[in-house]
Amino acid sequence: MEVLRVLELYSGIGGMHHALRESCVPAHVVAAVDVNTVANEVYKHNFAHTHLLAKTIEGITLEEFDKLSFDMILMSPPCQPFTRIGLQGDMTDPRTNSFLYILDILPRLQKLPKYILLENVKGFEVSSTRGLLIQTIENCGFQYQEFLLSPTSLGIPNSRLRYFLLAKLQSEPLPFRVPGQVLMEFPKIASEHPQKYAVDEENKTKARHIEPSMCCDSHSTQSSRKGAVLFKLETAEEIDRKCKQDSDLSLRMLKDFLEADTDLNQYFLPPKSLLRYALLLDIVKPTSRRSTCFTKGYGSYIEGTGSVLQTAEDVQLEDIYKSLIDLPPEEKIAKLSTLKLRYFTPKEIANLQGFPPAFGFPEKITVKQRYRLLGNSLNVLVVAKLIRVLCE
CATH class of the missing domain: 3.40.50.150 (Vaccinia Virus protein VP39)
Known part of the structure; x- marks a missing residue:
């Protein structure tokens, strides 16, 4: 050719x-x-x-x-x-x-x-x-x-x-x-x-692969239908869809795309964000097989900009959320902090977007700029x- x-x-x-x-x-x-x-x-x-x-x-x-x-x-x-x-x-x-x-x-x-x-x-x-x-x-x-x-x-x-x-x-x-x-x-x-x-086109509503919404953990769909306090903005259908995607073995796990040897401290969610946006976060684990679309506002805004990663794998997400009811703000923050929630790094988002391992940014490009550029890519x-x- x-x-x-x-x-x-x-x-x-x-x-x-x-x-x-x-x-x-x-x-x-x-x-x-x-x-x-x-x-x-x-x-x-x-x-x-x-x-x-x-x-x-x-x-x-x-x-x-x-x-x-x-x-x-x-x-x-x-x-x-x-x-x-x-x-x-x-x-x-x-x-x-x-x-x-x-x-x-x-x-x-x-x-x-x-x-x-x-x-x-x-x-x-x-x-x-x-x-x-x-x-x-x-x-x-x-x-x-x-x-x-x-x-x-x-x-x-x-x-x-x-x-x-x-x-x-x-x-x-x-x-x-x-x-x-x-x-x-x-x-x-x-x-x-x-x-x-x-x-x-006709089966879009039943699709696993198209635009999953908010969040899914290992909790059962039944528990959410009985009124569990997890993610108040989710419907049972949304939870169903996420759980189906997490059990779809044709999709790889997120852990395949994560960085192993980098300082992650700057990527953990600040306490104010945890408290204000707890019920809006789309939380995934390294073993999840899904994440929502990362937009140019990721890292600066929370709602609808992309998933966040729960790095404390031994903590049950649903248990934490059930325990938040009626707690004062400081205690809510303490509970949510045990999940060790962090943003995906720019490199991890680049990995999910299929950029090769050799792809990189000049050092002077800030993290905020990197998120913005990847969100537009x-x-x-x-x-x-x-x-x-x-x-x-």
Whole structure:
């Protein structure tokens, strides 16, 4: 196979570049483009020899794009205009402008790329921007397929449901093309053994692999239905779903992704956070087979930003929570402290997101910045598999 010339847009910390390497598809990144100076420092730290353009995409002319003569575009445009908890400004959000510029440039290139891979949040698939993307690539002669996939489909104990589009410049349909449907599983490809993957659209509510909520311990579902005081914001269905995921042997345990030889003291939750957010924490153990999606607010905010790890394995979570009723704040903190709850380290989150062992940050990048950058990144192994699917 010829060596593909790849253009990496919105390159961030290099998740797409790592995925390209992981895919083993012969390729060379001719340019990476990002305006985020902190992300660019991390990118340069890991890919010192890649041509990195620290400028806005709108600042690159049609002629400059043509000179790069690329065969593939890998891109992860800003997700804020489409995220379910945001304002959903879609095309009216200024952060969409750079992507609209790409869609304007694409049909006017001297040589169209052969492949396009795009990643974004769930919600992009129902946006007007997505409609314009489909219209543009269809007019250019691309065949395409859309997906909603989570790393749990690859046995990784972390839920990160994301939208993906694969597009190929050819006249015949892709072998896995299902017109009008967003696929919830990877296509089977010749180079790999068949595997059982996620779920179809109709069975989403029964799925193990899609977006687990809050928290599950070894306590029985029955006990929660009888009114146990554990996690007051959980329903019996949510607890059921988490327990199913924890007993799903196709998923690896979190302990496989944890750091062994690092100083963890700075990662333990402070007493104020323990007291204020006790009932909102998504608590997992090293033996758990699940964790919630880590967002850019992890480490700074508690609710909905990612799981925390219970490192005291001999302490029963449910017993601690049952004992909290009517205790004064100081005693509640003392009880909760026995769980030894800590944040996942940035390295551990990078491990769960499929970044290779050699991936690292420059020393000057703070822990808060590392969490933010990882929260804005993607799962390397999911994208690597999709690159293989696209190029086969």
